[in-house]
Amino acid sequence: MDFVRSMIARDQETGKYGGSVVTRFPPEPNGYLHIGHAKAIHLNFGIASEHPGGRCHLRLDDTNPETERSEYVEAMKRDIRWLGHDWGEHLYHASDYFGKLYEYAVLLVRRGLAYVDSSTEEEIRARRGSVTKAGVESPWRDRPVAENLDLLERMRAGEFPDGSHVLRARIDMAHPNMVMRDPLLYRIRHSTHYRQGDGWPIYPMYDFAHCLSDSIERVTHSLCTLEFENNREIYDWLLAKVDAPLPRPEQTEFAPLVVEHVVTSKRQLKELVGAGAVRGWDDPRMPTIAGLRRRGVTPAAIRRFCEMVGVSRAHSRVDHGKLEFAIRDDLNRRAPRAFCILDPLKVVLTDFDAGRLVSLTAPTMPGSDDGTQEERDLSLRGEIYIERGDFAENPPPGFHRLRPGGEVRLKYALTIRCDEVVRDGGGRIIELRCSHDPGTLGGVAPKGRRVPGTIHWLSAADAVPAEVRLYDRLFAVPDPPLDDLPSALNPDSERTVTGLVEPGVAGAAPGTHYQFERLGYFFTDPADSRPDRLVFNRVVTLRDSWAERLRREGSGTGRASAPAAADPERGARTRNVDANAARSPEASLSSGLERDRFRELRSLGVGEATAVSLVRSQPALDLFHQASASHPASAGAIASWLVNDVARLVRRSATLAIRRLAPEALADLVRAVEADDLSHRQGRRVLEALLEGGGDFEEVRLSLDLAEVDDEETLRRVVEGIVAANPEKAADYRAGRSGLLGFFVGEAMRATGGRADPQAVSRVATETLSAATRASS
């Protein structure tokens, strides 16, 4: 399960949202959906469908009138449906909330949390500062509320021209997060909205509209991509400041989908279409849903691909081969087989009587031997076509197709031998003259007769011509440079040939899949193909280990080159080792005060790494001095508990606070553990309780029922039980898999409800396992 689903499962357990799960997919209708959106769509709709009563809203985030069109809205709806999802009645538009949003803006102004800034765009930009420099406040920042209200109303009434005023949140111009430096909430745009017409001269910004739209729809989990991480702070701020109803939606970010050899930025895609690099948004080479659909990629394949890729917060770049795998895997099951010759070479069967016709059959879906095998008809006559690439005059080693004097099997037909090669005046091979083996009719070789290869073929008189568009990746390099896409275009991304297909394919409706045997998966183009004039798109080739091998050997880089290619990166990692180790933690201390404190801690017996951490936390440092004053001998241990255990617990849970921990309680705790009065593990349980409710160490300890199991006999029985229940693990351990000791200790801890002294368990387990070795050997 991915981290988003785990989080939602946790929320369900704690009842955070009263059991409801509401997600949303919120595209801006300013372009076409692409493969990257597919990931978000499957995530949001998928999660909703996994919870009873869960739902996913489709919300068009249409707050910018200049780029949005209803044409895009319709395309988006079609694409999402095609991907297999249904928003039911939950179709929303952010622009439908303009009224409510405006009320929220008024509320913020009344509360002194927003103001009208009459600076120019340039002034605002200049005053924002930079990532390393604080911004400066706008001269309009302290306008009286009444004036702000008046100005905002007049902005809304359309009294001011574009750019003359904006509404801004009043937060902090020196905020380390740039998003929080008085973000713009509204701008003036006298522009016609595709949906709201001229009803609004002011439009809300993303940061303002998004969180409030989520809240209005009572969304619970607002999932977006990583680039919005910095925006989460303003999301929460706004909901808090307008007193949005509880429970409030929460934003969670996940890594966007990046695929090698693919670009998904809307701007770049637009550029490709505009520059004519592709024929349109639905060009089969485009990563848009429309392009994928037209190419012949199925919704099931896209879904599978998204599942394989997973969801995490790590920036990643997915191997394009993964998409290809998902496509092949799906089409392999659903595409009927047929023959197609892309580059025909004529073959005359010299010993076939003129006019002779052999009728043959071939399976439509080989391998599905469930008794319901469907078959197709094939005709064989004296003149046929084979693929030019299936004949080689000077074959490379390992080639087992047709060669002069050699044999090959025509699939489902018979075996032929090449007797003669015929060329034209230019020396180009135009025909092969072959003889056949009558004993192999039907393609079956008599016992003991080995035929090196099997190729596809088509009867010349029966084959029907078809246009075939051979697609390859649009970009030649895995990571196309966004500032110069044309340079990275693959010149061979589309190659059109006139091929031949078997007669059974003639009349195929647009939008039909085939596997052309030995070539790949093909799809009759939904727009250009007609039953009487077929146009095929190659969706994806078959896996081709032979071509792969030729490529490797041809480029002179054998298998060895793969690791070599990865080497630079590896080298970089190892090269850094020295640099990594060169600096001690102490060197990171910035001020003289910190260094003085560090030295003092060191002199008190605190370890170096611990001292560095402790120096930075004033509350922890104070606590340390108070607790260690009376117990100087335990100073090192106290510091360690503070840095390692207290810090961890406090960071993890909001209900724990360091201020509740009394110095005496901490000192007593540390000394008790040092005296082996209780294990470190149980010490942590006491610590957690102390951080939660404060109090005296002994009291809290007694209230927790920490009776420890360290009786050797009891532990031995427990361990023996676990060993008996896991004989194979015990054997593995004895065979040298020492890491399994952790498994036995862990199981024993579980079995005793965490009460066992792990150190004792570890000792007992080691003894028990080795004793069994002696016994069994």
Place this chain on the structure above:
RNA sequence: UGGCCCGUGGUCUAACGGCAGGACACCGGUCUUUGGAACCGGGGGUGGUGGUUCGACUCCACCCGGGCCAACCA
């Protein structure tokens, strides 16, 4: 002299502090009327250094590497 986030085999992704696993790719084999599919097997990984712990991919610190943020876009 900014803040936040992220580093697990070639790639993507799992693992309450307790067995480092899966998928794609790769290699080998079986089978085969697709150099396909299917089936079987194999190699290879926690960025580094310290610390805490009986035990660290997981917690702490530092380092290294990467990403995001300074539109009146979303």
